[in-house]
Amino acid sequence: xxxxxxxxKRYGDTVAVDGLTFTVRPGTVTGFLGPNGAGKSTxxxxxxxxxxxxGGSVTVDGVPFANRPRGLRHVGALLDAQDVHGxxxxxxxxxxxxxxxxxxxxxxxxxxxxxxxxxxxxxxxxGFSLGMKQRLGIAGALLGxxxxxxxxxxxxGLDPEGVRWLRGLFRRLASEGRTVFVSSHMMGxxxxxxxxxxxxxxxxxxxxxxLADFSARSTxxxxxxxTPGLDALAAVLAAEGASVLRENGTVGTVTGLSAARxxxxxxxxxxxxxxxxxxxxxxxxxxxxxTAGSVEYLAGDPR
Numbered sequence: 001x002x003x004x005x006x007x008x009k010r011y012g013d014t015v016a017v018d019g020l021t022f023t024v025r026p027g028t029v030t031g032f033l034g035p036n037g038a039g040k041s042t043x044x045x046x047x048x049x050x051x052x053x054x055g056g057s058v059t060v061d062g063v064p065f066a067n068r069p070r071g072l073r074h075v076g077a078l079l080d081a082q083d084v085h086g087x088x089x090x091x092x093x094x095x096x097x098x099x100x101x102x103x104x105x106x107x108x109x110x111x112x113x114x115x116x117x118x119x120x121x122x123x124x125x126x127g128f129s130l131g132m133k134q135r136l137g138i139a140g141a142l143l144g145x146x147x148x149x150x151x152x153x154x155x156x157g158l159d160p161e162g163v164r165w166l167r168g169l170f171r172r173l174a175s176e177g178r179t180v181f182v183s184s185h186m187m188g189x190x191x192x193x194x195x196x197x198x199x200x201x202x203x204x205x206x207x208x209x210x211l212a213d214f215s216a217r218s219t220x221x222x223x224x225x226x227t228p229g230l231d232a233l234a235a236v237l238a239a240e241g242a243s244v245l246r247e248n249g250t251v252g253t254v255t256g257l258s259a260a261r262x263x264x265x266x267x268x269x270x271x272x273x274x275x276x277x278x279x280x281x282x283x284x285x286x287x288x289x290x291t292a293g294s295v296e297y298l299a300g301d302p303r
């Protein structure tokens with residue numbers, strides 16, 4: 001379990017992380033989302049003790065990570081797949097990590113096979129593609145068989161097969177009771193992978209809730225209605241405070257009322273409905289709407 005309490009990080013006059021309080025629990029895949037510059041990477045680095053908080057605290061299973069002498073047995077992390085010595089082989093890189101954390105040497109071959117790099121164990125990392133480096137970084141995170149795992153943008157560079165494999169890996173790790181914390185900007189994948197979301201903007205907490213509850217917060221959620229009496233229904237719904245976006249003469253999208261309430265009103269006013277369906281809201285649209293005020297740089301922004 002990861003627990004942050006009023007976690008804060010300042011760089012001079014800049015507040016990168018501003019009083020974050022959250023808990024990442026075992027047994028679920030928790031997505032960590034936020035616009036560029038929101039403070040996600042800084043937060044992950046503070047969890048791992050690489051950056052010292054200016055205020056507040058963060059612990060892993062009740063203990064600051066920096067206080068653990070053999071860290072990879074407790075927390076596995078992938079922060080930057082490119083941050084690795086290109087002249088070493090994959091096996092040599094992992095062997096160094098294993099020795100420093102008193103991890104059995106056999107784990108090197110095991111994790112390389114698990115991430116699909118068994119045949120590339122003796123190849124120099126400098127010749128690896130980005131996707132292969134991502135897999136190597138994931139192997140490093142798995143090396144100590146830790147109960148807590150952190151991944152920062154692990155999907156970058158992976159092909160569709162690799163994305164599907166990694167999605168399954170996250171699910172399996174969580175099903176084993178591990179804590180899985182994944183930072184990503186790929187909303188489509190988080191929609192299919194995460195059980196819960198922690199969303200930040202400008203270093204502050206925006207949401208800490210289930211994927212379904214977060215998506216439902218979008219005002220873009222609507223109800224599709226198909227009726228020959230669209231004009232009459234629109235007038236009835238407007239009186240109830242709803243709005244109707246007309247797609248054509250008989251189809252419209254209603255916002256501001258539930259499908260059940262729309263059906264009740266149509267029945268009361270004897271308006272025939274041919275279709276009444278709640279339109280699902282994507283994670284991406286909910287994210288864009290709810291973080292709009294937290295984006296540091298916008299296209300066309302002269303700064």
